[in-house]
Amino acid sequence: MRIRASLHRDFKISHIDDRLYSAFIEHMGRAIYSGIYEPDHPKADANGFRRDVLELVRDLKIPAIRYPGGNFVSAYRWEDGVGPKDQRPVRLDLAWRSKETNQIGINEFAQWADMADIEMMLAVNLGSRSLEDARNFAEYVIHPSGTYWSDLRRSHGVNKPYDVKMWCLGNEMDGPWQIGHKEAKEYGRLADETAKALKALDSNIETIVCGSSNDQMPTYPDWEREVLEECYENVDYISLHKYFGNSSNDTLNYFAKIEETGRYIQAIGGVIDFVKAKKRARNDVYICFDEWNVWYHRREEDSRRWRSWDWPEAPDLLEEDYNFEDALFVAGLLNEFIRRSDRVRIACIAQLVNVIAPIRAEKSGLAWRQTIYYPYQFASLYGRGIALNVSVDGPTYDCKVADDVSYLDAAAVHDEQAGTVTLFLVNRHLEEAAELDFSLTGFTEARVIEHKVMEGFGLRDTNGPGKPDAVAPRDGTGLGVEDVQVKGKLAPLSYHVLRLDVGRGVMS
Template sequence: MLHASVSVDPAFRVGPVRRRTFGSFVEHLGRCVYTGIHDPEAPSADEDGFRRDVIDLTRELGISTVRYPGGNFVSGYRWEDGIGPVADRPRRLDLAWHSTEPNIVGVDEFMKWSAKSGTEPMMAVNLGTRGIQEALDLLEYCNVPGGTHWSDLRRANGAEDPYRIRMWCLGNEMDGPWQVGARTADEYGRLAARTASAMRMVDPGIELVACGSSASMMPTFGEWERTVLGHTHEQVDYISAHAYYFEEDGDLGSFLASSVDMDHFIESVVAAADLVRAQKKEKKRIHLSFDEWNVWYQKRADSKPPTGDDWPVAPVLLEDRYNVADAVVVGSLLISLLRRTDRVHAASLAQLVNVIAPIMTEPGGRAWRQTTFHPFAQASNLAHGDVLRLAIDAPEYETARFGGVPVIDAVATRDPESGEVVIFAVNRSTTDEVALDVDLRAVPGLRVLGATSLSNPDHTWSATADDDASVAPVANTTASVADGRASALLPPVSWNVIRLGR
C-alpha cells in the first residue's frame, strides 16, 4: 500500500467555484443534435421533439453553459438557414464533417432547448466563410428587443422577448488547416477585433471569446495567442483553449497523468495573455475559456468522417465508448480546471450527447450514462464556495510522457456559509491502493458526511444501455475523521470524493 497526505487550509484560497466551469458543447456533428437532443421519434420526446430523458440527464449532470453550434461546423454555417418555418429551410452540405445539415434545429429551437434544460447558451459566430455583418445580424436577431429587421423577424418566428445571450465565441480554431476559412494569426486577430468592436456597439454587455490556437501541439501555439491578443486585448474577455486526451499504445500510466499536460497548457496560455497585458500596460486581465476538452480517441475508425458522394444526415461519428480509466482522467482534468479557477473562468466538456459524450442515446430508444458522466456530475453538484489549493505529498511513478508524476492529484472546495469541505482526488496508480491522510487542523470540527469511489478491478469496463450502473460511484466506507485528520483508502485507477462538514 502507498501513503499520501494533503493539507486543507482556507487561507490557500485560489478563487470562487465558477458555475461556468461545468459547461458543455452541442455541435451539429454526428448524432449530437439529431437523435441526441432532438428526436421526435423517441418515446420521451416532448411537443418540440426534444428528448425529455436527455434534458433530465443534462440537469442531473449539472451543466451550466452550452456552446453552440460549433465547433468546426460553425465555420461554414449560415445561421439564417435555421430560422422560420422548418418546411422552408434549405438542406446544406456541411464541409466540416462531410454531412448534410437539414436545418431542422436552429437558433430558435436551440434556445427553447436551453430554457428547458436550464442551461446558459454560449453562441459562436462564423468567422470562417463569413464575417462582421453576419455576426451583427445574428446578435441583432438574438439580443435586440424589437423594431429592427432581424429582431422583428425573431418575434415573427415566435420569440417575443430577446434571448439576451451573454457569451459569444468569435469563430472556432481558426489556425487549424482543417477549418473552413482558416486564417493566419494576423488575419484572424484583425477580423476578430473589428467584429468584437462592432458587436459591442449593438450590445455593450456581451462577453467575447477570441480563438486561441486549436491545440498546444500546433506549430502556431503561443505565438498565435500573443498575436491575436495583440489585436483583440481591448475588445475581448477570454481566449479559448482546446485539448483532447486518449490512451495511446497501451501507455495507461501516461494517460492517467494527462492533467499534467493540461496544467502546462493553462500556464502557457496565461503566460501569453499576461505578456500582452504587460506590453500594452493594461490593467485588464484576459481569462481562459477552456471551451473544448475531453477524452477523444481520434484515431478510431468512427472518428473519420464520410467521404466521396456520401453526405449523410447525422451519421454515427466520434461515438467513443468510455471506460473506467477514461472517467478517472476526466475527473483529473476537472481537478486541473478547478485548481486554476483564478484564470479559467469557463469551460466546455465536448460534447454533451453521443459525440465523445457522457450521455448516449439510441435513435428512437433509450438514453444512458457513460462512465465519464459520474465525475463531472459529482464535481458540478458538490463543488461550492471557494477552491482551495492543497499541499500534496505523494509518491511518484514514472511515465513515458511526463517523467515522474505523483500518484495522487486532488483539489478541495469549501463553502464559507455551511463550512462544508469537499475533496476531489484521483489515484493514478494502476496497481496500488493509496492510504490518504488529510490534515484538517485548519478547519476543525468536521466529520465525514459521505465518501465515494469510482473504480473497478477491470479499468476497461464500459457502460451500455443495458448496464450503466455497475461502475457508478459507490460508498467508500474507509473514510473517517479523528484528531483533526481524515483518512481514506483510495483504490487503484480511481476517482474519489470525500465530503466533510459539521
C-alpha cells in the same frame, strides 16, 4: 503506500466560476438529431425533444452550453435555421461531410436550453462569413424590437429576446482544416472588430477569441500572442482546446497528460500577462477551455469514414464508448481545472450527447450515462465555491509526458456559505492502495456528510444499453475524520468524492 496531504482554509486559489462545468454541443453526427431532438421517439415531447436525454442533462446542473459549433460553425448560415421549418433549406455541411436539415436552429435550441436550465454561449461564423453577419445574428438574438433583425425574430414567434452574454468569435481559426482558416494577425483584426460591434449592441457581452486548437500546433503559442496583440482590449477570454487518449495503452502516461494540460494553461497565462504588459492594458483576459474530453477510441476509424461517405444525414460519428480508465482521467482533469481556476473561468466538455459525450442515446431506443458522466456530475454539483491549495507528499512516478507525477491527484473546494469542504481524490497507482492522512488546517471541526467512490472495475469496463449501470459510483467506506484530519485507505485505481461539514468556525 503512505500519502500525507494538507490544505489550509486561508490558502485560496480562486473563487471558482460556475461556468467551469459547462458543455458544448455541435451540429455534428447524432449530437442534435436523435440526440437531443428526435420527434418520432417514444419519449419525445410535443416539440420533438427527447425527455429521457433532457432528464440526464438536467441532473448534471450544467451552467452554460456552447453552440452551434465547432467546425460546423465556420460555414454555417444561421438564417437557414429560423422561420417556418418546412421552408428551411437543406445544406451540405462541409466540416463533417453531411447534410444539415436546419430543423433545429437558434430558436429551437434556445427552447431546449431553457428547459434544461442552461445559459447559451453562442458562436459566430468568422470562417466563411463576416463581421456584418455576426452583428446581424446578435441583433436577431438579443435586441428587443423595432429593427429588421429583432422584428424578424418576433415574426418567428419569439417576442422576448434571449439574454446571451457569451459570444465565441469563430472556432479554431488557426487550423488549416477550418473553413475560412486565417493567419493570426488577420484573424486577430477581424476578432477585434467583431468584438467591438457585439459590445456596441450590449456592453455587458463577453467575447471569447480563438486560441490554439491544441498545444501541438506548429503556431502554438505564438498564435495566442499575435491574436491578442490585435484584440486584447476588446476580448474577455481566449479559448483553448485539447483532446486526450491512451492509444499506446500506457495508463500512467495517460493520467500524466493532466500535468501536460497544466503546463498548457500556465503557458497561455504567461502569454496573456505578456500582452497585457506590452499594451499597458487595464483589463484582464481569462481562459475559456471550451473543448476538452477523451477522444481516441474511434478517432482514426471515423476520420476515414467521414472523409469518404456520401453526405449522409445525422450519421453515427465519434460515438466513443468510454471506460473506467477514461472516468479516472476525466476526474483528474476536472481536478486540474479546479486547481487552475484563477486562470480558467469557463470550460466546456465536448460534447454533451452521442458525439464524444458523457450521455449516449440510441435512435428510437434508450439513453444512458457513460462512465465519464459521474466525475463530471460530481464536479458540477460539489465543485462550486473556493478552490483551496492542496499540498501532497507521497510517492511519484516518471513517464513520457511528465516527471515526478503524484500517484494521488487531489483537489479541494470550500463552500463557505454551506460550510462544506469537498475533496476530489484519485489514487492513480495501478496496484497499491494509499494510506491517506489529510490535514484540514484552519478548520475547527469536520465530519463526513457523504462519501462516493468509483473503484474495483476493470480499466476497460464500459456502460451500454444492456448494462447502463455497469460502471457507476457507490457509497464509499474506509475514510473518516479524526482531530480534523481525514484518514483512511484509497484502493488502487479509485476515485473518491468526500464531502465534509466543516461548519463556520476558524482556528485563531
